[in-house]
Amino acid sequence: MFQKQIIMRKVMYSLIPIFILSVYLYGLKALELIAVSFLFGIGTESIFLKKKNKKVSEAVLVTCALYAMSMSPGTPLWIAAIGITFGVSMGKMAYGGFGRNIFNPAITGRLFIYIAFPNMTNKWLIPGNFGMTDGIAGATPLEILRNEGIPKFTDLLLGTRPGSMGESSGILIIAAALYLLYTKTASWRSMGSTLVGYFLVQTLLFSFDLGANPLYGVFSGSLLFISVFMVTDPVSSPKKNGSLIAYGLLIGVSVALIRTFSLFPEGTSFAILLGNTFAPLMDEIIGKARVGEVKS
Template sequence: MRKLIVSPSPHVHSGDSIEKNMYGVVIALLPALAASLWFFGLGALIVTLTSVAACLFFEFFIQKYFFKKPTSITDGSALITGLLLAFNLPSNMPVALIIIGAAVAIGIGKMTFGGLGNNPFNPALVGRVFLLIAFPVQMTSWPIPLEARTSYLDAVTGATPLSFMKEGLFTELPSYSQMLFGQMGGSAGEISAIALLLGLAFMLYRRIITWHIPVAVIGSIAVFTGALHLADPVLYATPLLHILTGGALLGAIFMATDYATSPMSVKGMWIYGIGIGLITVLIRVFGSYPEGMSFAILIMNAFTPLIDNYIKPKRFGEKPAVQQA
């Protein structure tokens, strides 16, 4: 008799496989990778290769020598974690700190909970937030795009648009076209909105993700920042500035949509995405950090089991409850 084997999420209910979807995400990340290499050159290459290699190594080492089970580094999940961690780092991040971040991302953010599908928090963001708290100076030194292409540790640094917005220096902000194509300060993978949107279009076309979470996150950011801007246009930036800067698009498209850490129901996705948008705006506008996307996603990751528990889709064939008189 064949036994029914129930495994942890993510579950795929089509002809696709986990590996196929994971490598589909990798393909979707390639435009952002190309943009980071164009604007930051050598530094982006070193950071990306180090992060990916370290994540693959730690997943292999922990599974083989701690868990004593076959390794799964070919399924693409560790590769995605390495790419997303690199995309959340400055292009002048020292190699030693990148390796520490990768160890935290894989060892604590993923393998501590049992590996793929069991982790409650996005592993790349766990590594990123750890580095931000432990090494704030290195994590907030942003190389200037194009000028940093041939430099690594000695790259010339400058402020990001979110830093200017935090200080109310709106006249110092780059143009919308510069923010759209990537000529602004920031982490390696977040600067080019066009590249990130191309990745979104590819994943929607391949049905790797649905549109609900990205639209909920970006839409809620637009609504909340739009209300603030209408209340005081001198003090608060426009919604488009908030959407095109920082990690808004990178987080909404590639990290908030992580299979294992996001809700399963459509209604749950809307609640989850709106929560991320609201927390991001609160931290950006009223908090001490210029950016709040990473913290917002991790906070809502923690609420995902609660959302899934209370918001469940109707079971197939389930009859509505009969009300008694």
């Protein structure tokens, strides 16, 4: 049924603990959003490939998984369906399918509904107890930081705080990063440079009382999640080692600047699409000086 892709399968393995946590935190709501994301994501790609008589790629499973984990647990199912359909069709298949897309399709879909339905995609729920605790959660850690407060660091590590379904547990995301690096599935260059770029600029801003505490900023919002799973996407990121570092730095710096100076409390999606835009140019410029370099 699916075109076998070992790298994508390893990414799915790394996401299993995060999936389990999301179900514990939000119960049926998480399961419904996951099901809708996979159903419409796989369905959209299969429609595009039907005339070509090709199998659906396992990469679409990763797209659906990352998209689902980036969802606010209170997002209406029909909006989630629109987002993943747009992401797969316009962010991937419109360019010719796997390996040809310029932009990360999961981020493309997430950002589309974030802009199109801003009041319906940021419904944060109280996490825990398999979603049995009813009610709308208070401020997310990023909103707390913006208001010069300090979120509980244990909540940031364990994931027991309001936010997107799979982006809340620092411990599980770090564990996934170690697995992906150990199996050489992801590049440490883009992953590390994203965090370094953010941390350096955010530290500078914080020293002038212009931004949030950089350490809390790394574990708040989706920065850690996108650094491990989105920035390291082998298709939409550069291919040269040097350009991978420049690519990560661009994204990390952009996140710090967007979070500090824009109206948006989070800037990761915008930063990734900005990085995707310049990825081919980075390979062109840096690649000329280092011909034959292979990404690891």
